[in-house]
Amino acid sequence: MADKVSQTQVNPKPNQEEEKVHVFEAWCKRCDICIAFCPTKALTADKDGYPVLTYPEKCTQCGMCELRCPDFAIAVRPRKKKASSKG
Numbered sequence: 001m002a003d004k005v006s007q008t009q010v011n012p013k014p015n016q017e018e019e020k021v022h023v024f025e026a027w028c029k030r031c032d033i034c035i036a037f038c039p040t041k042a043l044t045a046d047k048d049g050y051p052v053l054t055y056p057e058k059c060t061q062c063g064m065c066e067l068r069c070p071d072f073a074i075a076v077r078p079r080k081k082k083a084s085s086k087g
Contacts, residue, residue, distance in 0.1 A: 020061055020077050021053045027073035034065035034074050 021043070030049035042058040043051045043065060051074065053059055066076045 018077065020056055020059050021065065022075045022077075023051050024073045024075070025050055027071045029071055029073075031070065033068050033070065037064045037068045039064060 028050055030045070030051075032045060032049075032051070034051050035043045035045060039062060040055070040058040040060060042053055042055040044054040046052045051065070061076050061079045063076045065074050
């Protein structure tokens with residue numbers, strides 16, 4: 001049974017860039033704190049008031065939105081480390 005579970009885990013967006021910021025809407029109370037603390041203004045509110053990463057190219061994955069969220073409703077994917085080019 002455990003083998004079936006591990007085999008069914010599939011990347012839901014294989015052709016898109018991996019998600020930098022994820023909002024757990026069930027936990028989000030739409031307080032806009034994450035939007036207010038975003039230093040690059042990459043987050044905005046959607047029509048229902050939930051935070052959305054509208055400008056992913058601006059997101060530096062600094063984690064300020066995640067740190068300031070009082071309900072733990074937002075998660076930031078850690079930045080990928082660049083390969084060292086030491087010669």
